[in-house]
Amino acid sequence: xxxxxxxxxxxxxxxxxxxxxxxxxxxxxxxDSKRSYLGLIAGFALSTMVIAGGIYLIAxxxxxxxxxxxxxxxxxLAAVFVYGSRIxxxxxxxxMTQHPHPPA
Numbered sequence: 187x188x189x190x191x192x193x194x195x196x197x198x199x200x201x202x203x204x205x206x207x208x209x210x211x212x213x214x215x216x217x218d219s220k221r222s223y224l225g226l227i228a229g230f231a232l233s234t235m236v237i238a239g240g241i242y243l244i245a246x247x248x249x250x251x252x253x254x255x256x257x258x259x260x261x262x263l264a265a266v267f268v269y270g271s272r273i274x275x276x277x278x279x280x281x282m283t284q285h286p287h288p289p290a
Contacts, residue, residue, distance in 0.1 A: 229266075233259055 236259040243252030 233263060 237256055240252040240254075240256035240259065243249075243255060245252075
């Protein structure tokens with residue numbers, strides 16, 4: 187049994203669903219971006235406070251404790267940078283194997 191206008195209704199449903207999916211993906215991307223930015227700010231603030239604390243310890247005569255605190259902080263920052271770089275490279279490699287570009 188054919189229903190008049192069924193094809194138009196099906197296409198409209200698909201268009202509505204596609205628009206909704208695009209809107210949801212945009213919302214997720216904006217949220218991820220915001221969380222990433224806030225994480226960077228929090229990491230910077232925490233790292234700055236730890237370095238300031240290390241400098242303060244050095245200034246009041248606790249040289250080894252201050253140098254250790256600053257050194258551990260900088261080592262942690264370097265480790266996070268290296269880890270993040272490896273994760274991004276692995277994701278890029280995975281993306282390239284899933285969707286290889288045709289030769290030019």
